[in-house]
Amino acid sequence: MLVLSRKLKEAIQIGDDIELTILAIEGDQVKVGIKAPRHVDIHRKEVFLAIQSENSEAAKTVSLDALKGFLQKPPKKD
Structure with missing residues (x-):
């Protein structure tokens, strides 16, 4: 794990298109702003693990037998 120290309003760049900025430090809470392309999913770790x-x-819970009907072509109508 890479550990970096940042002060208020300082940023970290990840690759060409992701930027993390320290927005606020209040007691033991740090607020981080994230700029990233829309196709990049961003979640808190606990939410990611739940997903x-x-x-x-x-x-x-999905059985292969239940999916067979979706894969078969419907009969042609005359």
């Missing part, structure tokens, strides 16, 4: 868990559970 991963829900996706994993959803994948377990």
Whole structure:
């Protein structure tokens, strides 16, 4: 893990298109602004882990037999 120190209003650049800026420091809380392209998903870690868990559970509940109907072509009408 890379650890960097930043002061208020200082930034960190990640690649060509992601910038993290320290917006406020209040006690033990730090507010970070993130500039990134719209196609980059940004989540708090706990939200990201919850999404991963829900996706994993959803994948377990889908059976291949249930998907067969979606993959078959409907009969042609005369």
